[in-house]
Amino acid sequence: MARLRVLFESGAPEQIVEFDPAKAPFQHDGKPDSVLDVLLGHGVHLEHACGGNCACTTCHVIVKSGEQHLSEAEENELDLLDKAPGLTPTSRLGCQAVIEDDCEISVLIPRFTINAA
Amino acid sequence: MTYEARIEQIIERAPDTRSLFLHRPPSPPFTFIPGQFISCLLPLDGEPAIRPYSIASSPEEPGLLEICLNLVPGGLGSRYLFGLGIGAVLRFTGPWGTFTLERPPAAECVFIAEGTGIVPIRSMLRRALQTGSTYPLRLHHAAASAACLLYANEFKRAAREHAQFTFAPLLGGSLAGCIRREYLARDTDRSRHFYICGVGSIVLELRDLLRRGGYQRRAVQYEKW
Numbered sequence: 175m176a177r178l179r180v181l182f183e184s185g186a187p188e189q190i191v192e193f194d195p196a197k198a199p200f201q202h203d204g205k206p207d208s209v210l211d212v213l214l215g216h217g218v219h220l221e222h223a224c225g226g227n228c229a230c231t232t233c234h235v236i237v238k239s240g241e242q243h244l245s246e247a248e249e250n251e252l253d254l255l256d257k258a259p260g261l262t263p264t265s266r267l268g269c270q271a272v273i274e275d276d277c278e279i280s281v282l283i284p285r286f287t288i289n290a291a
Numbered sequence: 292m293t294y295e296a297r298i299e300q301i302i303e304r305a306p307d308t309r310s311l312f313l314h315r316p317p318s319p320p321f322t323f324i325p326g327q328f329i330s331c332l333l334p335l336d337g338e339p340a341i342r343p344y345s346i347a348s349s350p351e352e353p354g355l356l357e358i359c360l361n362l363v364p365g366g367l368g369s370r371y372l373f374g375l376g377i378g379a380v381l382r383f384t385g386p387w388g389t390f391t392l393e394r395p396p397a398a399e400c401v402f403i404a405e406g407t408g409i410v411p412i413r414s415m416l417r418r419a420l421q422t423g424s425t426y427p428l429r430l431h432h433a434a435a436s437a438a439c440l441l442y443a444n445e446f447k448r449a450a451r452e453h454a455q456f457t458f459a460p461l462l463g464g465s466l467a468g469c470i471r472r473e474y475l476a477r478d479t480d481r482s483r484h485f486y487i488c489g490v491g492s493i494v495l496e497l498r499d500l501l502r503r504g505g506y507q508r509r510a511v512q513y514e515k516w
Contacts, residue, residue, distance in 0.1 A: 203341065223330040223387040225341045229514055230387045250495065250515060253508075257389040 177278040178212050181238065183285040191216040195273060202226075204269030209235055209244075209281060212273065220283065226269035231258035233268035240279035245272040260284050293332065294321060298379050299355060305439045307362040308407065310347065311372065312355040313381060323350055323386035324393045325414040326486075326514075329358065332382040335367045339382075342368035343516075345411040345488075346386065347442075349418060359410045359441065390488065390514035391415070395422035398484045398510075401474065402430045403497060405466060405489025409441050411514065412488055416446075420453055428453075431469060433461040433489075467496055475504040487513040 178191045191212055199206035200215020204226030210233050213220045221232035231254050237244065241264055247255070251270045255261060266281075273279060300312035315321050323346055332339040348357035363369045375381075392400075392415035400419060402412045409432050419428055434440045437460075446458040461469055474483060485506065487497050494515035501511045 222341060223384060224328070224343045225330070227343065227516060229328075229343065229390070229516065231389070232387065249498075250513075253513075254389065 176273055176276050178209065178273065179278065179280040180213065180218055181280065181282045183282055189218055191218060195276065204233070205245075205272050207272045207274075208269055209233075209266070209271045209273065209279075210268035213268065220268050222269055224269075228254065228267060228270055231255065231267065234258045234260070235266055235268045235271070235281040235283055236260075236262050237264040237266055237271070238280040238282055240277055241266075243273060243275045243277040243279055245270070245274055247271070259286060292319070293382055293384055295380050295382050296356065298375060298377055298381065301377060304359060304441050305361075308359065308439070308441065309373070310357050310359040311375070311381075312357050315354055315356045321356065321386075324391040325349060325418040326391035326411045327386035327388040328411065329356075329383040329385035330387055331368070331372075332384070333368050333371050335371060340368065342372075343387070345388075345414075347410045347413050349414055349421075351417075351421065359407065361407050388514070390486070390512055392418055392486065395419075395424040396426045396428065396484065397424075398482050399427040399480075400429070400484045400486065402428070403466070403470065403485065403487045403489075404430070404432045405491075405493050406434060406439070407441070408488035408490065408494070408514075408516070410488075412486060413442050413445075415486060416449070416456075420449060420456060425455055427455050427457070429457045429459060431459050431461055431466065431473075433464075433466045435463075437462060466493060467500060470497055471500060471504075474501065479505075481505045481507070481510075483510065485511045485513075487511070488516075490516045 180189045204210035223232040224230040251267050294316045296313035302310045328343045328345040331342045344358040347359045404412045450458045498513050
């Protein structure tokens with residue numbers, strides 16, 4: 175089992191999702207076992223205007239811990255993150271960051287998603 | 292912000308490819324940058340599903356917002372939209388996306404579209420042609436057949452009216468081979484800007500070809516669906 179802890183910059187209470195990575199995909203959008211896939215599949219909302227196709231930055235998350243357990247970002251994800259508001263060194267796109275192990279990861283969902291991202 | 296818009300007009304653009312013209316929400320006004328998409332909320336399997344569609348029209352066109360899509364085999368979203376008629380109402384959010392052209396081109400621009408990847412590029416080209424920029428603008432559109440060259444008559448007319456614009460359709464040949472020949476082998480100029488859009492790995496193949504061939508990373512913009 176893996177644990178995904180979700181913090182919200184908006185101040186909403188944190189949520190913890192426990193899941194079995196072998197059971198992915200949990201729904202249809204984003205890469206299987208991605209942060210987006212796990213959250214949507216367990217009832218936690220994360221914006222994904224492009225449907226999880228790595229064509230926008232609305233699923234931007236900031237990894238607070240456990241980033242070594244995520245897949246390495248590919249060039250198209252990095253190109254898009256360049257344009258994300260509030261970019262940080264541990265920013266990822268939720269639809270692309272695949273949780274690779276049984277592990278614990280914490281992500282922060284930023285407060286703002288600008289309407290042009 | 293979720294908008295609701297009525298389908299005002301439907302035009303068949305090619306086999307299994309059609310444009311839906313939506314009443315452009317006036318209040319609050321729906322504005323966008325050429326190249327952006329809307330995110331449609333479709334009632335599939337009883338739950339709202341998100342399907343993005345690029346905007347084909349220009350921000351300057353009043354009244355209607357055009358999306359253009361093809362019927363994807365097995366695709367629930369396109370099948371649903373193809374089942375809608377005039378008067379049906381679509382819910383969507385947006386605009387979204389950073390694959391855009393807003394300002395007058397500041398260099399020669401090469402637009403490369405594969406299939407329905409032409410949709411956002413059509414909007415970008417309209418803006419580029421309206422700006423009065425005199426830099427060369429070139430469009431390569433690869434399609435399976437002449438019937439699938441969306442907006443071809445419009446591009447041919449634009450090429451007649453704008454001396455700096457060249458329309459180069461490609462039917463059946465190698466898009467990568469064409470781009471390599473035209474923009475890597477022919478000269479050492481690496482000042483051009485590229486806008487690439489299409490479905491699948493060809494987009495990333497072209498991106499890598501151009502970046503590894505000496506073009507600056509940010510000079511090669513792309514959107515892969």
